[in-house]
Amino acid sequence: MLYIFKMKKLKLQLKIQKYLIIAVLVFVAMPVFAAEVSFDTKTQEIKVNQSFEVGVFINTDNEEINAIEGKIIFPQDLLEIKKINHGNSIINFWIDPVRNCVSNGVEKPDEICFSGITPGGYNDSQGLILSITFLAKKEGNGAIKFGEVKALRNDGQGTEAPLTISNFNFTVRETAKSTGQMPIVKEDRDLPEEFVPQIAADPSIFGGKWFLVFATQDKGSGIDHYEICEGKRKCIVAESPYFLQNQNLDYEIIVKAVDKSGNERTVTIPARFARAWYKDRAILTILIIVALVYLIWKTLWKKRRK
Amino acid sequence: MANFSYQNKSIITTTFLILLAFLLILLLRPVYASVQEASTRSSVCGNGVKESGEQCDGSDLAGASCTSQGYTGGTLSCNSSCNFITSACTSSGGGGGGGGYVAPVTGAVFNGRAYPKSTVTLLKDAQIIATTIADTNANFSFNISGLTGGNYIFSGYSEDNKGNRSSLLTFPVSVTSGATTQISGIFLAPTIAVDKSEAKRGDNLAIFGQSSPNSEITISVNSNEEFFNKIKADSGGAYLYNFDTSPLEIGQHFTKSKAALNGEITSFSATIGFAVGTKNVLAQLPTKTPAKGDLNNDKRVNLVDFSITAYWYKRSSPPASADLNGDDKVDLIDFSIMAFYWTG
Numbered sequence: 001m002l003y004i005f006k007m008k009k010l011k012l013q014l015k016i017q018k019y020l021i022i023a024v025l026v027f028v029a030m031p032v033f034a035a036e037v038s039f040d041t042k043t044q045e046i047k048v049n050q051s052f053e054v055g056v057f058i059n060t061d062n063e064e065i066n067a068i069e070g071k072i073i074f075p076q077d078l079l080e081i082k083k084i085n086h087g088n089s090i091i092n093f094w095i096d097p098v099r100n101c102v103s104n105g106v107e108k109p110d111e112i113c114f115s116g117i118t119p120g121g122y123n124d125s126q127g128l129i130l131s132i133t134f135l136a137k138k139e140g141n142g143a144i145k146f147g148e149v150k151a152l153r154n155d156g157q158g159t160e161a162p163l164t165i166s167n168f169n170f171t172v173r174e175t176a177k178s179t180g181q182m183p184i185v186k187e188d189r190d191l192p193e194e195f196v197p198q199i200a201a202d203p204s205i206f207g208g209k210w211f212l213v214f215a216t217q218d219k220g221s222g223i224d225h226y227e228i229c230e231g232k233r234k235c236i237v238a239e240s241p242y243f244l245q246n247q248n249l250d251y252e253i254i255v256k257a258v259d260k261s262g263n264e265r266t267v268t269i270p271a272r273f274a275r276a277w278y279k280d281r282a283i284l285t286i287l288i289i290v291a292l293v294y295l296i297w298k299t300l301w302k303k304r305r306k
Numbered sequence: 307m308a309n310f311s312y313q314n315k316s317i318i319t320t321t322f323l324i325l326l327a328f329l330l331i332l333l334l335r336p337v338y339a340s341v342q343e344a345s346t347r348s349s350v351c352g353n354g355v356k357e358s359g360e361q362c363d364g365s366d367l368a369g370a371s372c373t374s375q376g377y378t379g380g381t382l383s384c385n386s387s388c389n390f391i392t393s394a395c396t397s398s399g400g401g402g403g404g405g406g407y408v409a410p411v412t413g414a415v416f417n418g419r420a421y422p423k424s425t426v427t428l429l430k431d432a433q434i435i436a437t438t439i440a441d442t443n444a445n446f447s448f449n450i451s452g453l454t455g456g457n458y459i460f461s462g463y464s465e466d467n468k469g470n471r472s473s474l475l476t477f478p479v480s481v482t483s484g485a486t487t488q489i490s491g492i493f494l495a496p497t498i499a500v501d502k503s504e505a506k507r508g509d510n511l512a513i514f515g516q517s518s519p520n521s522e523i524t525i526s527v528n529s530n531e532e533f534f535n536k537i538k539a540d541s542g543g544a545y546l547y548n549f550d551t552s553p554l555e556i557g558q559h560f561t562k563s564k565a566a567l568n569g570e571i572t573s574f575s576a577t578i579g580f581a582v583g584t585k586n587v588l589a590q591l592p593t594k595t596p597a598k599g600d601l602n603n604d605k606r607v608n609l610v611d612f613s614i615t616a617y618w619y620k621r622s623s624p625p626a627s628a629d630l631n632g633d634d635k636v637d638l639i640d641f642s643i644m645a646f647y648w649t650g
Contacts, residue, residue, distance in 0.1 A: 067642035088457045090478065092432040093609070095616055095641055117612075117641045119432040119648030120461040120474035127478075128457070150638060156598070158631065158642030190454040193431070200610045202602050204625040205617045213613040217431050219456025241613040 070149030121154030418492025455483025
């Protein structure tokens with residue numbers, strides 16, 4: 001009796017084990033539906049002193065993604081950044097410019113932070129976020145990794161999409177045969193895209209005073225910086241939103257978008273309000289001329305009288 | 307006496323010259339002001355109203371059409387610089403001529419369907435580049451030039467006859483330098499609205515909107531079980547479906563729609579919510595104000611709103627207007643919400 005009971009118990013245990021194994025196998029074999037961020041390179045072997053370009057891509061896997069942020073971490077002892085290119089990116093607006101991450105006010109030289117949006121969402125398999133050109137400095141093994149990457153759905157609530165991450169492992173060798181993915185040097189003569197800067201005021205920033213917003217793209221090399229020239233003031237490098245120094249808005253504003261190849265697109269915003277008459281050079285010139293004519297006439301008249 | 311006369315003459319002359327100077331100033335002022343006015347007016351290109359110095363502004367073509375521009379037909383539209391786009395206008399007859407080299411233009415032509423006589427807005431990299439009016443069959447066309455070779459994110463939306471905006475449809479386009487890229491088959495999703503924000507269980511809920519004329523509309527009502535209903539839009543593109551709420555449980559539900567015509571099918575429209583309860587509550591009339599993201603209350607969600615939000619990114623104590631999900635911080639989620647409601 002006891003033997004039969006033990007046998008039944010053993011059979012039951014075997015059955016449970018069998019089902020557990022099947023369940024685990026099904027779970028493991030099930031395809032994971034998730035967006036993927038990855039690096040695109042042709043080789044993992046790079047020669048010392050060789051430049052190579054790494055593209056950062058997203059495959060949304062039928063999800064509509066409208067916002068993404070993250071960091072790219074690389075071994076600083078092996079690699080040096082030569083250029084960051086976000087021309088041709090699927091990101092329409094960068095929340096923060098793509099640059100070295102800053103933590104507690106300290107810039108991290110081995111981390112690049114990016115965050116941006118694509119209004120309306122992006123749904124495709126080969127979405128270029130940005131590309132980075134590295135220079136291999138010395139021999140060694142390393143990896144370019146993603147950190148704290150988030151991709152949000154275009155659902156009006158900003159829910160996080162499941163994401164898989166593929167890092168890039170590489171070897172730098174003195175004797176590497178492969179030439180790696182050499183950046184293609186193309187002459188970029190195209191100006192940044194046309195754009196319309198806008199003057200705005202809002203009580204929530206700059207104390208409700210006038211500020212300027214601007215954004216454009218450059219399909220060749222990406223935007224390097226913007227310059228603002230207000231009236232006779234010296235042109236300065238600026239970021240949007242830019243607090244306007246001339247709050248009277250009575251001088252024209254020139255906004256320059258400069259790409260990484262040095263091409264400039266210039267937009268002039270006319271003065272919104274008329275200047276006070278005493279600020280007008282033409283009127284002042286006339287007044288001075290009249291005064292001079294009067295003085296000359298008066299002197300001559302005095303001489304004639306004598 | 308002679309001295310008195312000299313002083314007198316001097317005063318008179320000085321007064322005369324000062325008066326002359328002011329006269330000159332007064333004469334010059336109107337000229338100066340008009341130049342400034344013209345400049346100021348030109349800066350409001352994009353406000354949807356055609357003003358002096360502009361050929362058009364948005365959908366305001368000031369009564370102009372392809373025929374008034376010397377063409378025989380087609381669709382006249384307006385570009386972001388408030389000038390006419392005549393590239394979608396057509397000419398018949400004539401011929402001959404030729405010769406000379408024409409530099410290749412890098413551009414793109416967009417053809418698609420929206421709603422009859424609706425205003426269609428095209429965005430290039432999330433900024434408005436052109437608007438046009440769809441014809442009576444809901445067809446629209448844009449011809450965009452001045453592009454450079456590269457990848458663009460184009461998007462479009464339209465407004466139906468009740469002022470409801472469609473969801474933003476995006477389409478990544480790779481433009482080839484020196485060629486015109488054709489993008490056809492754009493089919494904007496229908497608009498959708500309901501007559502009640504809360505429907506008494508068992509009563510009908512009117513689900514309505516607009517799409518292309520005679521298109522087949524599929525209406526989805528999400529509950530524990532998803533209900534699909536089909537209806538045909540009328541010749542004006544309008545559709546109305548009275549949904550019996552009897553099978554729905556008490557609580558919040560959602561509905562959306564999509565359209566199909568001649569083998570082409572749209573994506574789903576925006577999803578709108580309604581409640582099933584114990585009483586009927588009429589829904590608010592559609593407004594042009596986006597539900598979220600319009601920080602400066604100009605009925606648009608665009609670069610200005612983005613810039614204000616970007617100013618508060620990772621800063622402490624952001625204003626409630628910039629904190630779109632109300633979690634006391636401005637982070638990526640707020641930007642994602644803004645990107646969803648984007649109008650350009």
